[in-house]
Amino acid sequence: MKSELQAILSTLRDDESSIVDTWLDELGAAEPGARRAVQPEAEELVKLLREALAAGADPDAMESQAWAGTRHVLESLSRSRAARGQTAGDTSQFVLALKKPLFNGLQRTLASDPGTLMPSLWTVTTMVDKLAQRTVATFQQAREDIIKRQQEELLELSTPVIKLWHGVLAVPMIGILDSNRTQIVMETLLQKIVDTESELAIIDITGVPTVDTLVAQHLLKTVSAIRLMGADCIISGIRPQIAQTIVHLGIDLQGISTKATLADALALAFEKTGWRVARSD
Amino acid sequence: MERIPILRMGKTLLVTIQVDMQDQTALALQDDLADKIAKSGATGVMIDITALEIVDSFVGRMLTSISSIARILSATTVVVGMQPAVAITLIELGLSLEGVRTALNVERGMELLRKSRQESHLGN
Amino acid sequence: METERAGELPVLSEQNIVASRQLVRTLCQQLKFSLVDQTKMITAASELSRNTLIHGGGGRMRWELVEREGRQGLQLHFEDEGPGIADLKLALTDGWTSGSGMGLGLPGSRRLVSDFQIDSAPGQGTRVSITKWK
Numbered sequence: 001m002k003s004e005l006q007a008i009l010s011t012l013r014d015d016e017s018s019i020v021d022t023w024l025d026e027l028g029a030a031e032p033g034a035r036r037a038v039q040p041e042a043e044e045l046v047k048l049l050r051e052a053l054a055a056g057a058d059p060d061a062m063e064s065q066a067w068a069g070t071r072h073v074l075e076s077l078s079r080s081r082a083a084r085g086q087t088a089g090d091t092s093q094f095v096l097a098l099k100k101p102l103f104n105g106l107q108r109t110l111a112s113d114p115g116t117l118m119p120s121l122w123t124v125t126t127m128v129d130k131l132a133q134r135t136v137a138t139f140q141q142a143r144e145d146i147i148k149r150q151q152e153e154l155l156e157l158s159t160p161v162i163k164l165w166h167g168v169l170a171v172p173m174i175g176i177l178d179s180n181r182t183q184i185v186m187e188t189l190l191q192k193i194v195d196t197e198s199e200l201a202i203i204d205i206t207g208v209p210t211v212d213t214l215v216a217q218h219l220l221k222t223v224s225a226i227r228l229m230g231a232d233c234i235i236s237g238i239r240p241q242i243a244q245t246i247v248h249l250g251i252d253l254q255g256i257s258t259k260a261t262l263a264d265a266l267a268l269a270f271e272k273t274g275w276r277v278a279r280s281d
Numbered sequence: 282m283e284r285i286p287i288l289r290m291g292k293t294l295l296v297t298i299q300v301d302m303q304d305q306t307a308l309a310l311q312d313d314l315a316d317k318i319a320k321s322g323a324t325g326v327m328i329d330i331t332a333l334e335i336v337d338s339f340v341g342r343m344l345t346s347i348s349s350i351a352r353i354l355s356a357t358t359v360v361v362g363m364q365p366a367v368a369i370t371l372i373e374l375g376l377s378l379e380g381v382r383t384a385l386n387v388e389r390g391m392e393l394l395r396k397s398r399q400e401s402h403l404g405n
Numbered sequence: 406m407e408t409e410r411a412g413e414l415p416v417l418s419e420q421n422i423v424a425s426r427q428l429v430r431t432l433c434q435q436l437k438f439s440l441v442d443q444t445k446m447i448t449a450a451s452e453l454s455r456n457t458l459i460h461g462g463g464g465r466m467r468w469e470l471v472e473r474e475g476r477q478g479l480q481l482h483f484e485d486e487g488p489g490i491a492d493l494k495l496a497l498t499d500g501w502t503s504g505s506g507m508g509l510g511l512p513g514s515r516r517l518v519s520d521f522q523i524d525s526a527p528g529q530g531t532r533v534s535i536t537k538w539k
Binding site for chain 2: 419420422423426427430440441443444445447448451452455499510512513514516517
């Protein structure tokens, strides 16, 4: 093992508790409550660093198996802070604050070997920088995942599947249709069809401003899946402009029933499912 | 090699696929069904795939083949119980199972077979 | 205890195709994929292992649990030392059929996964890698 890594390892071994203490001081965790909260994470990271280096991990190869434990801890650290609403800066700051205690520790360890001190400090700096970079990347990914999940929840709320009649479901689509949204609606609708044993689903696109080839493709896929399962589908709410776009784009509706309004679609649904509506006078 | 059992209920043959089939099991089912339709004079075949979590192109083609073979032997085939995830995957794969009639469940499937039986009687 | 993060299965028989589906199911459940994602991945694996067996003369499926920026994923590699694909571009176009009259289903399988890579040439075998991210 290179002498710098050996020195870092010795420091982590011999000075572990003082490194953790100095690190927590650096973070400004003066009052005991804050300290207690962060201490376990700090201790675990120091422990994993020690183990990784002892196993011969190379700081230039952060993706290697030897660093797996460290990577996992950094990632879960990042994700939990992302979930708590902290900033990416806070998260990387947590890691970067480890430099000072390690510098101090190395100076003590290498008091009798000043020649190795400079390269060791350099190795520590680049290593801690890489760890911090990793937390930032994970943090960003975690934030995106949280936002995506929130969007999905919103989508589910804004695209309810309604039981219109015995065996007839309706989905009013409102707003811009993108692939993610259509996918979620498709999955929810198909499951509801199975659960309610409905033969017919009406997809109403009155609230959809534009339909382009991609949106049409997604709608067609949804309808195909419904038919494949043995149910049928009517698309309603097709405004004149959308009808024109469909023809203009040469989209083949493959024999799917379409109606201008939800009311017309319901009338057709009654017909298809064998219901007759009569006035009582 | 296991063979999928085929049950007979009047003029209808019932098959319930509950195992992750090897390719040869699927082919054997195809053969057995063709055989049984011819021998029993069945006019309807119901294949229940409620328990199938995966329908790949091989099983898809098997279903299409069974449907075509049955038709030639004057029987109607209906596949019932397709899971949403399976339907979504088949569409993404580009398999629309042309010519295969489907229904949501056994009850609807039997209704479909009954209707098609009536239609063919009227046709005669 | 660290769970395994990689492994391989032979694809030399029909039973192996079933085994590959079952293994991929287990791995997807381990990674807690959604039902639809799991179904798509297992189906893609089924298509590709069948290709490996029937068109590649047999080979193997290697699997790995992968990570990218904190995201987890499942990566599968289907490898054979068979005849290879003469016209890759054509094979990746919808509607193409191979000599036996059965398509390789590559464009379909590609749509089921997040990342898809293929490396093949006549006489050089075939290697297909697919990844599904959570």
